[in-house]
Amino acid sequence: MDARPASWLSPAGTALTGIVGSAVRLRVQIFLRWLAVIGQLGAVLLVGFGLEFELPIIELLFTISASVLLNAWLVLRYPVSHMLTGREAAGYLAYDLTQLGILLYLTGGLMNPFALLFLAPVTISASVMQARTTALLVGLASGWVTVLLFFHQPLPWSGPAPVLPGIYMMGIWAALLIALVFIPSYVWRVSREGRRMSAALAASQRIIEREQRLSALDGLAAAAAHKLGTPLGTIALVSRELLSNPTLDSGLREDVTLMVEQADRCRDILASLTAEDTKDPVISRxxxxxxxxxxxxxxxxxxxxxxxxxxxxxxxxxxxxxxxxxxxxxxxxxxxxxxxxxxxxxxxxxxxxxxxxxxxxxxxxxxxxxxxxxxxxxxxxxxxxxxxxxxxxxxxxxxxxxxxxxxxxxxxxxxxxxxxxxxxxxxxxxxxxxxxxxxxxxxxxxxxxxxxxx
Structure with a gap:
């Protein structure tokens, strides 16, 4: 039977190797997004009210509230045990990258040290998603990094915002792009090797168990045929002698005839168990x-x-x-x-x-x-x-x-x-x-x- 072609948004490893990657529970993504919301809200409140930097508070809170609404909708829409498909997981990770990009646009672009958080969604994708899906998310993150290099609001600061040299900003941009390619690639390779090793061990275990089961069945069949042959022959012999008795009651004769028929059937079954030409594919269907x-x-x-x-x-x-x-x-x-x-x-x-x-x-x-x-x-x-x-x-x-x-x-x-x-x-x-x-x-x-x- 031909397997269905793997989707480019399916879990990792389903394309060529036949190894199914780890599924993603919805509640794990919801939990991670709640952590992100708490961290984002805490940073905005600390910088805006603790350090008294000028911030676009309304726009930032609106962007953060979008994640709150998304999580609330997911909690109401799906059971907590829901397993995300590859397409769903990729879509939610793309949303997380877009939300982070908007927050960084409002708070200084690549000059904001939190630009490193672009690595989080793509690293999660590399650990559980297919390579092409991760590549698309890396492309989305790289696009945001490039856009934020040229377009962004001033960095929040007490007084005039600092202006960093252009060559330094190009260095930050290049470092982020390299990290977005290298770290997910490394995580994907390690995760893929782990999945392949687990699949190989599981396949080996299944083969060993099957061979042990078949070996045990062969031994049991041979032992049953050997040990049951003598008493079964005795039953058949005595039953036929009783059947040949002309004085046997008609009611008992029917019972003895049934015993002879069943003894012959048992003999045929034992013979089929020990026959060398037994058709295993037929028996196994x-x-x-x-x-x-x-x-x-x-x-x-x-x-x-x-x-x-x-x-x-x-x-x-x-x-x-x-x-x-x-x-x-x-x-x-x-x-x-x-x-x-x-x-x-x-x-x-x-x-x-x-x-x-x-x-x-x-x-x-x-x-x-x-x-x-x-x-x-x-x-x-x-x-x-x-x-x-x-x-x-x-x-x-x-x-x-x-x-x-x-x-x-x-x-x-x-x-x-x-x-x-x-x-x-x-x-x-x-x-x-x-x-x-x-x-x-x-x-x-x-x-x-x-x-x-x-």
Whole structure:
């Protein structure tokens, strides 16, 4: 399957190496912008009222208030756990550069020592964004530095503003341009090497785990075939002897016939496990309905009623999609189903549907739904309403730690999926009911999910 081309504003490293760079949390940018606002406001008040320098106070406060309004809008518009796309992050960093450029224009241009702050946004971009995005931001910052060399208001001063020699101002301009190129380049190279090393270690770990799992399965299959062969043969022999007895009751004869058939089936299964010509690609494929059934089995015994369905396809939807059997995919879906069963009243609905463009799995329950504060931070680790720890913790130590949804989301995102979670409306129907509980959907592009699409 061909990967989609990387956008020039996507996170770092997605173009040629296939390595996905670090995502940027919105709340991190909001926090950094609040720090900038506090520093800018403190500097304006100190210089204007503490040192009693003449400042364009109204224009400066108006420019600073634009950042305050932007942060307030972002807080109201997005949840605190929102992850910025590459385009969004680049746009906000470009705004920060523009706001800083306006402040410096009003306060002396390059003669203002705070001109060094042009390095902050481009350095942040170099650590998490793609190289071309950082290059564009470096170009924007260099443009502002060049404009401020020639156009700016006088430097705030007690008395006449100082006039620096032209050659000295050219030196400041050149130093800033060199710093804007060198420092982000160095940070980007170091960050890129770190990402590549992490990706290489993760790939190596996955390969090692896969080989260990396959080796363990081979050993288990051989041991099962060897140890079960003798008792299975004995069962088959005794069953056939009973079946050949003419005085055997007709009711018992049916049961013995069933035992013979099942013994023969077990023999065939053991033979297929040890056969050298076993077609692994076929065994490793799961239709969408079988994937849902295996995911439901992951949760173990439950006192809730599980409704599993795979909607009949539209004539234009094509054949039922098949996916490679991936333990992490089955575990991720099963974890979401287990969470729904934990909070459901009596029922959990698991439905799969597909179209020529995408494959969707829907999980709903008739429980109380997500609490508003939990829903706003859904996907973050340690986000839970359950008591942490305790004697009821499961073998993996995850019960009550708020890691279940986080782990499932991480595994499903790595498989190419996209997760959405919300609460059902009171009159919203799921099947023939209106449960009004939690509702989670997982979307995959069909080309990414369906192995038959190749």
């Amino acid at each position: 799961l239709p969408l309905g079988a994937l849902l059934e295996e995911a439901v089995l992951e949760i173990g015994p439950s006192d809730k009623l599980l409704h599993v369905s795979c909607m009949p396809p539209d004539p234009s939807a094509g054949p039922v999609p098949e996916v490679l059997r991936q333990p992490e995919l089955i575990y991720g879906i099963g974890n979401l189903i287990a969470n729904a069963a934990d909070f459901a009243g009596k029922n959990v609905w698991v439905n799969g549907r597909y179209s020529p463009e995408e494959v969707v799995i829907e999980i709903a329950d008739d429980g109380p739904g997500f609490q508003p504060d939990i829903l706003a931070r859904l996907g973050e680790p340690y986000n839970t309403t359950r008591a942490r720890g305790g004697g009821d913790a499961d073998d993996e130590g995850q019960t009550g730690m708020g890691l279940g949804y986080f782990i499932a989301r991480t595994l499903l995102l790595r498989s190419g999926g996209r997760i959405e979670a919300r609460n059902l409306a009171p009159d919203e129907r799921v099947g023939a009911s209106t449960p009004g509980g939690a509702f989670v959907t997982i979307h995959w592009p069909r080309a990414r999910f369906d192995v038959t699409a190749d």
